[in-house]
Amino acid sequence: MRQNESETGAGCLLVVITFIIAYIATPLSFLQLIVFIPIIYGAVFLIYQLYCNLYFNSSKFKIIKDSIQEYTKNSNELNHHIQELKCSYVNVKSYDYGESHLHDYSNYNFKRKEWSKDIKSNRVYNCSATVCKNASNQPFKYLCKYFDIKISEETLSNFESVLNDFAAAEQGKKLLQRERDAIMNNIKSSIPPLIYSFSKNRLIKELGFEVIDLSDLYFPVYTFQYVSAGGNSSSKCDIKLNVENLEKLIYYLNDLVKFRNSVEGQRALMTASLRERIKTRDNYTCRQCKLSTNDEKNLLLEIDHVIPLSKGGITSEDNLQTLCWKCNRSKGAKILADSFAPLG
Numbered sequence: 432m433r434q435n436e437s438e439t440g441a442g443c444l445l446v447v448i449t450f451i452i453a454y455i456a457t458p459l460s461f462l463q464l465i466v467f468i469p470i471i472y473g474a475v476f477l478i479y480q481l482y483c484n485l486y487f488n489s490s491k492f493k494i495i496k497d498s499i500q501e502y503t504k505n506s507n508e509l510n511h512h513i514q515e516l517k518c519s520y521v522n523v524k525s526y527d528y529g530e531s532h533l534h535d536y537s538n539y540n541f542k543r544k545e546w547s548k549d550i551k552s553n554r555v556y557n558c559s560a561t562v563c564k565n566a567s568n569q570p571f572k573y574l575c576k577y578f579d580i581k582i583s584e585e586t587l588s589n590f591e592s593v594l595n596d597f598a599a600a601e602q603g604k605k606l607l608q609r610e611r612d613a614i615m616n617n618i619k620s621s622i623p624p625l626i627y628s629f630s631k632n633r634l635i636k637e638l639g640f641e642v643i644d645l646s647d648l649y650f651p652v653y654t655f656q657y658v659s660a661g662g663n664s665s666s667k668c669d670i671k672l673n674v675e676n677l678e679k680l681i682y683y684l685n686d687l688v689k690f691r692n693s694v695e696g697q698r699a700l701m702t703a704s705l706r707e708r709i710k711t712r713d714n715y716t717c718r719q720c721k722l723s724t725n726d727e728k729n730l731l732l733e734i735d736h737v738i739p740l741s742k743g744g745i746t747s748e749d750n751l752q753t754l755c756w757k758c759n760r761s762k763g764a765k766i767l768a769d770s771f772a773p774l775g
Contacts, residue, residue, distance in 0.1 A: 483630055486623060487637045495621055496638055502614050503639040506607065509731065510641050512756050513603040517649040519596035555654045560666060566655040567668040571683040574653055574670055582687045588740050590684065591701035594677040595734060597650070598706065601674055603731045603756065604645055610729040611640060647673060678702055701746050706734045713753035719762070722755050731756040 486492055496503075556577045558566075566573035580586060615635070619627060626634055655668040672680065685700055699705055710732055716723035717732065724730050735754045738744030754762065 479625075479629075483626060483633065486626060487633075492637070495618055499614055499618065499638065502610075506611055506614070507639070507641045509603065509607050509610075509756060510643060512731075512760055513600050513607065514644070515760075516596040516600035516603065519593045552654075554652065555656050558655050558657055560657045560659075560664075563655045563657040563666050563668050566670070570668070570670045571680050573655065574680075575684075577655070578653060582684060584688055587681065587684045587688050588746070590677060590681055591746055592740065593672075594674065594681060595701050595706070597677060598674050598703065599731065599733045599756070600649075604643065606729040606731050607643055608645070611635075611643070613729070674703075698745050699747050701734070705746075705748075705751075709734050709748065709751045710753050712748075716753065717755035717758050718752045719754055719758040733759045735759050735762065 558577070562573070562577070566577075574580060575582065615631075622634065650671050650673045653670045653672070655670075656665070657667065658665040670676070681700055681702070714723065715725075715732060722730060724732070732753050733756055735752050736744045736746070737750050737752050740746075744750050
C-alpha cells in the first residue's frame with residue numbers, strides 16, 4: 432500500500448512540476464528560460480534522489496531484499512569463483528633486461544616520436560621489423576621461440592589447464608548474467624517503475640549483488656614490438672591468448688610434442704568439443720552432488736581431472752568428469768573416492 436502511494440506521489444509530483452514549468456515559462460524571454468530550466472530540472476533531480484533514498488531505506492524494500500538473499504549470496508559466490516578462474520597463470524614472459532628511462536631533449540621538429548611507443552614489459556619482445564612481420568604471419572611459432580615456451584607434455588598440460596579455466600570463466604560470465612537477469616525479472620513487479628527504469632544499477636547494488644566484470648582484459652597479450660633506432664617508424668604484433676587462440680595454440684603444441692609411449696594414443700586434447708562431449712556423457716549432471724542443468728537452468732558445469740595432472744593424471748575421457756562449480760571448487764587437487772561411480 433505504501434509503495435503504491437509513494438509511486439503515485441512521485442508521479443503526481445513530476446506532473447505538477449511539468450505544469451509549473453510550462454506555466455511559468457510562457458511569459459519568459461529566451462535568456463530567462465536558459466537560466467530557469469536548469470534550476471527546475473536540478474530541483475527535480477534532487478527530489479528524485481530523495482525519493483530513491485526513502486525507498487531503499489523502507490521496510491518494503493528490505494522485505495524484497497531479504498526474500499532473494501540466498502540467490503544474491505549464490506550469485507556473488509559464483510562471481511568470486513569466476514574471478515579466480517580468470518587468474519589462471521600463464522608462465523610465459525620475455526627476458527627481463529632491467530629498467531631504464533630514455534629522455535629525448537631534441538628540438539620539437541627533431542624529436543623521435545616513435546620512441547614514446549617503446550613499451551617495457553615481460554610480455555613485450557623488442558625485435559627487428561622482420562621478426563615483427565614474421566610473428567604476424569606465424570604467431571605461435573614466434574611466440575614459442577622468443578618467449579621461451581618449451582615444447583613438452585608439461586607445457587601442453589599447463590596451457591590446457593589455462594584453457595579449461597578461461598573457457599569456464601567465459602561461460603560462467605554469461606550464465607551469471609542470465610541468472611541475475613532472471614532474478615531481477617522475478618521481482619520487477621514489486622519495484623517502483625521509476626526506480627527500475629532510471630536507477631537499475633543502484634537497485635542491483637542495493638539488493639546486494641556485486642559487479643560482474645564482463646570484460647576480456649584478463650586474457651594475456653604478448654607483443655612483438657619494433658621501434659626504429661631513429662625513432663621515425665614503429666610496428667607491433669599483438670598475440671592475445673583468448674579461448675579461441677589458446678585452443679589453436681594447443682593444437683599447434685600437440686603436433687610438436689613427443690609423447691611418452693605410455694601416454695601416446697591415450698591422451699586427448701582439452702578442446703571445446705571434448706569438454707562438451709564429457710558433459711553430454713555425464714548428462715549435464717555433476718558427478719559429485721548430482722545437480723544438473725534440469726535442476727538449475729543456469730548451472731555452471733566444469734570439466735575436472737579425476738586424477739589431477741599434478742598427481743600423474745592425464746587428459747583422457749576416462750580421467751575426466753563433469754562437476755558443478757561448487758564441487759569443483761571444493762575438490763581442488765584431491766581424488767574423490769566416488770568419482771569413478773557411474774551416474775544413475
